[in-house]
Amino acid sequence: MAESSPGVPERSDDRRTENGQKVSLRLRIRRYNPEIREDSWWDEFEVRMLPNDRLLDALHEVKWRHDGTLALRRSCAHAICGSDAVTVNGRNRLACKVLVKEVAPRCTVEPIRGLPVLKDLIVDMEPFFDGYRSVLPYLVPEEGEPDKERPQSPEDRHRFDDTTKCILCACCTTSCPIFWGDEGYVGPAAIVAAHRFIYDSRDRAAQDRLQILSAKTGVFRCRTTFNCTEACPRSIQVTKAVQELKRSILFDRF
Amino acid sequence: MAGGLVTTVHTYDAVIVGAGGAGLRAAIEASDRVRTAVISKLYPTRSHTGTAQGGVCAALANVEEDYPEWHAFDTVKGGDYLVDQPEAAVMCEEAPRDIYELEHWGLPFNRTPDGKIDQRRFGGHTRNHGEAPVKRACYAADRTGHMILQTLYQQCVKRNVRFFNEFYVLDLLMNEGRAAGVVAYELATGELHVFRAKSVMFATGGSGRMFKVSSNAHTLTGDAPAIAYRHGIPLEDMEFFQFHPTGVYKMGILLSEAVRGEGGILLNSEEERFMERYAPTVKDLAPRDLISRAIFQEIKEGRGIGPGRDGVWLDVRHLPREVIEEKLPDVTEFARLYLSVEPTTELVPIQPTAHYAMGGIPTDVDGLCVTGPDSVAVPGLYSAGECACVSVHGANRLGTNSLLDIVVFGRRGGKHMAEWSRTVDLPPLPDDPEGFTRGLVDPILARTEGVPPVEIRDRLQETMYDLAFVVRSAEGLTKMKGILDELKRQYEQVVIQDKGRMYNTDLMEAVELGFLLDNAEPLVVAALAREESRGGHYREDFPNRNDENWLKHSLAYRDEDGSVRLEWKPVKLGPYVPMERKY
Numbered sequence: 001m002a003e004s005s006p007g008v009p010e011r012s013d014d015r016r017t018e019n020g021q022k023v024s025l026r027l028r029i030r031r032y033n034p035e036i037r038e039d040s041w042w043d044e045f046e047v048r049m050l051p052n053d054r055l056l057d058a059l060h061e062v063k064w065r066h067d068g069t070l071a072l073r074r075s076c077a078h079a080i081c082g083s084d085a086v087t088v089n090g091r092n093r094l095a096c097k098v099l100v101k102e103v104a105p106r107c108t109v110e111p112i113r114g115l116p117v118l119k120d121l122i123v124d125m126e127p128f129f130d131g132y133r134s135v136l137p138y139l140v141p142e143e144g145e146p147d148k149e150r151p152q153s154p155e156d157r158h159r160f161d162d163t164t165k166c167i168l169c170a171c172c173t174t175s176c177p178i179f180w181g182d183e184g185y186v187g188p189a190a191i192v193a194a195h196r197f198i199y200d201s202r203d204r205a206a207q208d209r210l211q212i213l214s215a216k217t218g219v220f221r222c223r224t225t226f227n228c229t230e231a232c233p234r235s236i237q238v239t240k241a242v243q244e245l246k247r248s249i250l251f252d253r254f
Numbered sequence: 255m256a257g258g259l260v261t262t263v264h265t266y267d268a269v270i271v272g273a274g275g276a277g278l279r280a281a282i283e284a285s286d287r288v289r290t291a292v293i294s295k296l297y298p299t300r301s302h303t304g305t306a307q308g309g310v311c312a313a314l315a316n317v318e319e320d321y322p323e324w325h326a327f328d329t330v331k332g333g334d335y336l337v338d339q340p341e342a343a344v345m346c347e348e349a350p351r352d353i354y355e356l357e358h359w360g361l362p363f364n365r366t367p368d369g370k371i372d373q374r375r376f377g378g379h380t381r382n383h384g385e386a387p388v389k390r391a392c393y394a395a396d397r398t399g400h401m402i403l404q405t406l407y408q409q410c411v412k413r414n415v416r417f418f419n420e421f422y423v424l425d426l427l428m429n430e431g432r433a434a435g436v437v438a439y440e441l442a443t444g445e446l447h448v449f450r451a452k453s454v455m456f457a458t459g460g461s462g463r464m465f466k467v468s469s470n471a472h473t474l475t476g477d478a479p480a481i482a483y484r485h486g487i488p489l490e491d492m493e494f495f496q497f498h499p500t501g502v503y504k505m506g507i508l509l510s511e512a513v514r515g516e517g518g519i520l521l522n523s524e525e526e527r528f529m530e531r532y533a534p535t536v537k538d539l540a541p542r543d544l545i546s547r548a549i550f551q552e553i554k555e556g557r558g559i560g561p562g563r564d565g566v567w568l569d570v571r572h573l574p575r576e577v578i579e580e581k582l583p584d585v586t587e588f589a590r591l592y593l594s595v596e597p598t599t600e601l602v603p604i605q606p607t608a609h610y611a612m613g614g615i616p617t618d619v620d621g622l623c624v625t626g627p628d629s630v631a632v633p634g635l636y637s638a639g640e641c642a643c644v645s646v647h648g649a650n651r652l653g654t655n656s657l658l659d660i661v662v663f664g665r666r667g668g669k670h671m672a673e674w675s676r677t678v679d680l681p682p683l684p685d686d687p688e689g690f691t692r693g694l695v696d697p698i699l700a701r702t703e704g705v706p707p708v709e710i711r712d713r714l715q716e717t718m719y720d721l722a723f724v725v726r727s728a729e730g731l732t733k734m735k736g737i738l739d740e741l742k743r744q745y746e747q748v749v750i751q752d753k754g755r756m757y758n759t760d761l762m763e764a765v766e767l768g769f770l771l772d773n774a775e776p777l778v779v780a781a782l783a784r785e786e787s788r789g790g791h792y793r794e795d796f797p798n799r800n801d802e803n804w805l806k807h808s809l810a811y812r813d814e815d816g817s818v819r820l821e822w823k824p825v826k827l828g829p830y831v832p833m834e835r836k837y
Contacts, residue, residue, distance in 0.1 A: 016595050017560035017603045035754045046790040055270030062709040068760040075471040078507045081300040138408035139360025149357040153368030168299050
């Protein structure tokens with residue numbers, strides 16, 4: 001990244017194009033590698049980053065210049081692919097959606113909770129996707145396809161807009177204390193996936209999904225702690241979606 | 255055995271490598287017909303299709319008069335006449351069918367007041383052969399790619415498609431000129447897996463990570479083109495890379511063309527709307543190559559912004575707030591989060607970013623790999639999406655046509671590979687099928703001193719950005735070729751710290767770097783050979799298009815000694831006679 005060059009006069013609002021001076025960031029990272037030892041441990045790294053760099057850039061700095069054995073998942077680096085969910089200072093975040101200036105001079109990074117840790121920041125995602133797959137996460141339309149699109153009014157389309165934004169990063173599910181304690185609970189992300197279809201005017205399987213969610217592994221496990229809503233990097237109103245489904249089950253209305 | 259580990263052998267009819275839009279669309283088609291496996295180095299929903307924002311074009315005529323033929327014309331002209339015209343006609347004619355299919359599968363498109371799929375403007379898409387911009391892009395806010403990826407994955411879940419997630423394919427198996435399977439490295443365990451198959455499809459996406467400023471994910475490292483190239487399969491039109499005009503300043507994250515489709519404009523340091531001078535008819539909705547070059551011209555003439563005077567402004571302050579918040583929510587958030595800029599009241603700094611490879615593994619309209627000037631088929635080998643070259647994008651892809659490409663040619667390829675697989679026997683495996691892969695991985699794991707990948711990768715990305723980006727020259731490309739020779743030598747000594755088996759992402763990144771180098775070299779050699787300017791390939795020493803000598807596709811082969819050998823293949827022409835490209 002270019003440092004500011006004092007010789008070139010710029011507009012008064014340089015903030016938009018300049019990154020300022022590098023700052024120091026002390027990263028405390030929870031490590032785990034069953035190939036070399038049984039228990040987890042903490043490592044600390046000191047890196048120099050620009051304030052607008054992402055925490056992911058800082059983790060790359062560690063991996064590429066300090067310790068190549070650090071294992072993490074990441075891909076798009078701008079909060080769409082959902083690969084890099086980690087716990088940052090106790091909160092579930094996407095590492096690419098946290099800026100260094102937010103957490104400097106020090107921060108703690110751990111794997112997300114409630115899923116088995118495989119190595120360092122990498123957890124086993126299979127139980128999470130099992131929950132997702134259990135709620136029939138696909139449109140079940142009426143028989144017979146029209147030649148063109150199925151009509152849907154903008155209002156009907158808007159009804160389920162919020163829950164279409166989910167990127168399956170698991171920030172919500174792994175912030176949920178019920179999920180931590182109960183392996184059977186499908187978790188908030190699966191409920192969001194169900195919500196997306198139940199309130200889609202084109203779908204005909206709402207009753208099936210509501211039945212799945214009314215089981216003991218479903219929505220009534222939720223104790224409304226709002227951790228999921230706070231954790232969602234897509235600003236989905238997760239708890240609201242869960243509450244809507246509880247009401248739909250209780251009053252048979254959707 | 256690699257590192258003392260056993261190799262597992264799997265047998266399928268069809269194996270698809272990559273689980274983005276093209277791979278998933280092919281999987282839906284193939285898994286209904288034959289035993290199919292999808293192998294991806296990521297979880298499918300992490301694929302880069304999900305980051306596509308603005309829309310997917312089809313002449314539905316839901317909002318304005320429109321015809322597939324107008325779409326085909328725009329595609330050919332947008333591609334600076336290097337497009338194979340019959341292939342583009344197929345894509346544009348079948349586009350409405352594929353959009354309706356996505357809708358039937360649940361894709362939540364934005365709607366018109368009367369409940370149809372809504373459509374909006376996009377760069378280079380016009381009514382009646384260039385008269386004015388047309389509303390052709392079907393969209394779901396600025397999350398169209400996300401919705402396509404989710405919808406296709408949902409359909410795969412419904413069909414119980416067999417996925418091998420976080421399996422990294424490192425080699426293609428061939429038997430007497432026919433595809434026989436692939437070899438994959440399982441990231442969780444470090445084990446090798448041989449997948450025997452009657453047909454193989456490569457759908458691994460782009461290679462933008464060879465440039466310092468790119469919209470591409472870290473994982474877009476040209477894996478399939480490099481693997482094919484190492485097996486003597488040529489790469490077509492590698493010199494044509496799209497530099498999207500509106501990347502987030504210094505970061506490269508894409509700010510969708512939909513911003514300009516909805517009325518956003520570009521301003522230089524004097525806050526002049528400079529595109530009025532370069533494209534008087536469509537202005538800020540000119541194709542991406544023209545706008546990126548215009549930005550570089552403004553920068554060259556001293557009207558750039560930022561400390562390096564190397565960007566321009568994107569202005570949406572005049573747009574209604576509800577358009578910004580409702581139709582461009584994610585883009586707005588990128589500006590707020592990564593630039594600390596409030597786009598409703600402030601100008602947003604942008605610069606061109608490496609976005610899309612027009613070139614790749616040559617295929618026909620059924621995704622079947624074809625080699626040489628006479629397009630000889632490689633039985634059983636398929637490719638679709640960004641890593642393939644049909645060629646429907648020619649020298650410059652129009653916005654939205656990539657999402658269209660993946661659904662049309664993913665479907666066609668998946669169908670063809672499945673039907674073909676039903677008619678043939680399983681080819682025998684070559685001797686020592688995983689030998690090549692061991693030869694790739696074991697030396698990297700064994701080496702204790704040498705050059706770390708980050709040193710080679712940083713130099714590759716910086717020099718490709720300086721010498722093979724929007725503006726190129728013989729001098730710069732020759733220098734780049736020399737640098738690549740040096741980097742390839744250094745790569746022979748690449749050393750990593752992680753020697754373990756589980757989730758060795760250090761090893762994975764080192765392999766990815768090798769693949770990137772094998773994408774960069776054919777790009778640079780073909781760019782040096784092509785002494786003209788066309789679409790995304792601009793040579794300041796040959797600033798004009800030259801149809802007499804260069805209306806032809808390049809095919810880059812790797813020779814036995816490792817050097818690049820070029821052949822040339824005629825462009826398939828059609829109803830549209832090449833003419834000067836004005837907008």
